[in-house]
Amino acid sequence: MIKIVASIFIVLCMLLFAGLNSSATAEDKPGDMMQKMMKMGKANFESSLENGEELYSDSSLGVTGLSCNSCHPRGGTAGGKAEMEYKGMIMRPKIPSLKGAAAHFPAPRGPERKVVSLKGMNNLCIKAFLKGKPMDENSQNATDLANFVSLFSTNVPLTPDGKMKYKK
Numbered sequence: 001m002i003k004i005v006a007s008i009f010i011v012l013c014m015l016l017f018a019g020l021n022s023s024a025t026a027e028d029k030p031g032d033m034m035q036k037m038m039k040m041g042k043a044n045f046e047s048s049l050e051n052g053e054e055l056y057s058d059s060s061l062g063v064t065g066l067s068c069n070s071c072h073p074r075g076g077t078a079g080g081k082a083e084m085e086y087k088g089m090i091m092r093p094k095i096p097s098l099k100g101a102a103a104h105f106p107a108p109r110g111p112e113r114k115v116v117s118l119k120g121m122n123n124l125c126i127k128a129f130l131k132g133k134p135m136d137e138n139s140q141n142a143t144d145l146a147n148f149v150s151l152f153s154t155n156v157p158l159t160p161d162g163k164m165k166y167k168k
């Protein structure tokens with residue numbers, strides 16, 4: 001009885017192994033698939049940055065004719081102040097450089113000092129200065145734009161804004 005169960009088990013194992021093997025092509029060697037996936041990852045990452053760079057200079061994200069690059073040229077600042085309206089009030093915040101900006105989000109920003117992520121901050125600028133529709137924060141475009149803006153924080157350590165100590 002034990003012998004029968006054991007041989008059925010062995011046959012099943014052989015069938016399973018044959019099945020797994022048949023899905024791989026003849027030239028697939030162990031590690032090939034991993035290499036393919038790694039290559040795919042890099043290409044995806046680069047195309048995300050390329051899309052982010054395009055969005056950064058895209059004036060069609062809003063209706064003012066401005067893009068991110070108009071005020072933050074190549075991650076720097078155009079200088080001066082930008083005018084925005086909030087609940088009927090006119091405000092003129094200084095235009096900051098984006099060098100190191102990505103490293104201090106989430107942070108309280110905007111007239112309500114709401115805590116926003118970098119994507120949320122990008123959306124605040126889209127709404128206030130481009131007068132465009134904010135991006136869905138889960139969209140690939142929002143991620144790609146944030147990915148590109150993060151490049152201006154290369155080698156900048158993560159510097160959270162919060163002063164509160166973590167309590168147990």
Ligand code: HEC
Binds near residue numbers: 071126130145
């Ligand atoms: C008309 C000029 C203008 C345009 C166009 C503009 N911004 Fe801004 N941006 C500002 C101003 C002004 C601030 C500071 C806001 C504040 O202090 O509340 C700011 C702040 C930021 C910050 C936060 C910087 C920090 O250190 O806190 C980020 C990130 C940012 N902008 C990204 C973008 C992106 C991405 C775009 C394009 C979608 C964009 N901005 C378009 C003027 C602009």
